[in-house]
Amino acid sequence: MEYKLPEDLCILHIDMDAFYASVEERDNQSLKGKPVIVGGSSNHGIVTTANYEARKYGVHSAMPIFMAKQMCPKGIFVPTRIKRYRDVSEEVFSILNRFTNVLEQVSIDEAYLDISNISGEKIETCFQMKREVFENTGLTLSMGLSFNKFLAKLASDWNKPNGMKIIMPSMVPEILLPLPIEKIHGIGKKTTKKLNDIGIYKVQDLIELSEEFLIELLGKHGTEIYYRIRGIDNRNLETERERKSLGTETTLEIATREKNILKEYLYEFSLEIEAELKIKRIQGRTITLKIKDEVFKSKTRSRTLDYNINSANDIYTLSSMLLDELNLDKKIRLIGISISNFSNSDKIQLSLFNF
Incomplete structure (x- = not known):
């Protein structure tokens, strides 16, 4: 099946950088530059978010607190303040909504924006969003700009923190080939294991498999993966989606x-x-x-x-x-x-x- 990739770079994915920890640093400047771990100090707790200083020690979300303490003994552990993060999230999204009302917020710190109707230079508009969020909240965010949701989200994770990445049609699929398969949206731990078991670790291995083989191995999900690694993702932004x-x-x-x-x-x-x-x-x-x-x-x-x-x-x-x-x-x-x-x-x- 021939498929021509669209030329218009109109889907933007934004992801706040270590959001909970960044809010804690903003509210308490003495935490700046130190490894901050949100989730409390009880050994029975779990890490909600760790800032980038703490991540250098291998600390990550959902890790038991006692393990985070072992890996980062100088870490500063602070309790989760969900109401505070929600209030700051509302500040951030009120700024983003000034640029476009076609916005799909997928979590407290993450969203897709359709900027196809924005007048003027799209890339400059993206940097303006970053500037306004930082000037008004003191927080940074990472952005990915592309022509569909999959590639936009992939791009936003490329240059964290405070990064910006653009994936153009001419860059696909070559830019995807060196990536580990778990980087592809829709490939979770179970699918990764199935593919690893047959020697598939990178997208360049995966792209050699036929659609028919992937359907046989993964069911209907195989079709999505086959086209996604070729840069094809037809999902629309769901601004009023009804979730079950x-x-x-x-x-x-x-x-x-x-x-x-x-x-x-x-x-x-x-x-x-x-x-x-x-x-x-x-x-x-x-x-x-x-x-x-x-x-x-x-x-x-x-x-x-x-x-x-x-x-x-x-x-x-x-x-x-x-x-x-x-x-x-x-x-x-x-x-x-x-x-x-x-x-x-x-x-x-x-x-x-x-x-």
Whole structure:
């Protein structure tokens, strides 16, 4: 199938740099230049975000705090302040919305923008966005500009922090060939393992495979991967997308049966989900807990309420109840929670539980 790549560079992906940690540095200038790790100091907690100084020591999000302390003994550990980050996020996006109202916000610190209707030089407009965000908030962001969502997001990660990368049609697919396959949107850990098992590690290996072979190996997902590594991604920006669920999960670096450790993950997940719900002005009624044990057996538990919730306390309490209902006979290597059964509402929902 012949496919001509579009010429117009109109999709911009923005990603705030180490957002939570950067907000902490902005609010407390004494943290500047020091390894800052957001997520608290309890050994049972997990890292929410680490700044670039801490990342030099190998610290990353979802890492257990005790491990981060071992890897970065001089790190400064600060608690997560989700309300503060949400307020700053609103500042940032109010600035971006001045440039275009065709914006798909995918998280508290990340968005796609369609700048096709912007008059004037697009690249200069991108730098103007960066300047205005920095001048008004003191924060930096990285940008990727291309002709579709996949390449724009890939580009924004290219020159972090405070970077800007443009991927033009003439650069594809050559620019992708040296990349590890896990850099390709849609190739997660399971797909990476499948491909590694047959000797596929780089995009230059992957691009040699036929569409038919990828479909046989990966199902319908194989078609998406086949075209994506050739620079083809027809997804539109969804400014008013209707999501069926919203959640997060992580694979633990150290498998455990300790419920108090697992609940630390649930607490951090609940904070993240609350922020996303409030950004999107939605509430949900169903909480689902997902775990996978060390022999890769998955279990899910759900609870549906008669009313909507959107607070971290409610999400955490319900997900903790679901975890307590499980008999953990094996160590857990993956844990996640999600919320579904949404309704759009700006009404304030009273908390279900007293704390």
